[in-house]
Amino acid sequence: MRLIFVLFLFLVVNCSDPGIPANSIRESKIEHGNFTYGTVVFYDCNPGYFLFGSSVLVCQPNGHWDKPLPECIMIDCGHPGVPPNAVLSGDKYTFGSTVHYTCTVINCGDPGVPANGMRYGDDYVVGQNVTYMCQPGYTMESNSSSIRTCTSNGTWSGSIPTCRGQDAITKDKLYIIVLVFTKIPLKPMMGVFGKSLHA
Numbered sequence: 001m002r003l004i005f006v007l008f009l010f011l012v013v014n015c016s017d018p019g020i021p022a023n024s025i026r027e028s029k030i031e032h033g034n035f036t037y038g039t040v041v042f043y044d045c046n047p048g049y050f051l052f053g054s055s056v057l058v059c060q061p062n063g064h065w066d067k068p069l070p071e072c073i074m075i076d077c078g079h080p081g082v083p084p085n086a087v088l089s090g091d092k093y094t095f096g097s098t099v100h101y102t103c104t105v106i107n108c109g110d111p112g113v114p115a116n117g118m119r120y121g122d123d124y125v126v127g128q129n130v131t132y133m134c135q136p137g138y139t140m141e142s143n144s145s146s147i148r149t150c151t152s153n154g155t156w157s158g159s160i161p162t163c164r165g166q167d168a169i170t171k172d173k174l175y176i177i178v179l180v181f182t183k184i185p186l187k188p189m190m191g192v193f194g195k196s197l198h199a
């Protein structure tokens with residue numbers, strides 16, 4: 001019996017120092033010296049890290065630890081995402097980090113005033129309208145938008161209207177009048193004028 005015990009002690013091999021993984025702390029009765037058979041070591045991770053593997057290691061008689069050394073992995077929540085029309089401040093997404101959101105006001109900017117036109121409304125934020133009218137003597141193109149709305153994507157609906165001057169139409173009318181007049185025979189008219197002149 002005694003012989004067997006002595007033989008056992010002779011065959012038992014100490015474990016090597018299992019080490020301390022990065023960002024972890026180790027608890028063991030033996031901090032210096034030999035890690036003998038049956039020695040138990042405990043591991044815990046620093047705040048912000050989670051333990052991957054076994055937190056308890058036991059020295060086996062063959063001189064090996066029963067489990068591999070654990071790892072302390074940084075807790076990273078990843079990018080939290082940004083909703084539309086918001087600004088994210090903060091670029092650390094690890095354990096204990098804080099990010100802040102600020103909402104932005106959508107502003108479509110000055111939509112402009114068309115030549116020979118007028119614009120009513122000077123609020124360029126989302127949901128607001130501007131109304132266009134043409135100066136007296138000018139007409140709005142039928143395809144133009146007299147009301148434009150600042151949309152949620154920061155652009156104005158429709159397009160800036162075109163105010164067309166009526167002189168163009170007047171020129172056309174004048175041309176027609178000239179055409180009509182030149183088509184009327186001149187002789188009878190001359191006669192009328194001649195008679196009235198002689199009278």
Ligand SMILES: *[C@@H]1O[C@H](CO)[C@@H](O)[C@H](O)[C@H]1NC(C)=O
Nearest residue numbers: 012013014032033034035036
């Ligand atoms: C550690 O073990 C070795 C033999 O393996 C021995 O010589 C040494 O004295 C031991 N050290 C301590 C601190 O027990």
Ligand SMILES: *[C@@H]1O[C@H](CO)[C@@H](O)[C@H](O)[C@H]1NC(C)=O
Nearest residue numbers: 126127128129130147148149
């Ligand atoms: C903007 O105009 C639209 C019609 O085009 C109307 O329904 C809406 O109520 C107007 N919004 C404002 C803020 O006046």
Ligand SMILES: *[C@@H]1O[C@H](CO)[C@@H](O)[C@H](O)[C@H]1NC(C)=O
Nearest residue numbers: 141142143144158159160162
């Ligand atoms: C409107 O029609 C005129 C021609 O009559 C054209 O020059 C202009 O580009 C059109 N505008 C839009 C927004 O379609």
Ligand SMILES: *[C@@H]1O[C@H](CO)[C@@H](O)[C@H](O)[C@H]1NC(C)=O
Nearest residue numbers: 151152153154155156157158
């Ligand atoms: C903005 O939104 C309108 C509809 O509200 C859409 O017709 C237009 O294409 C959008 N523009 C851009 C640049 O996304």
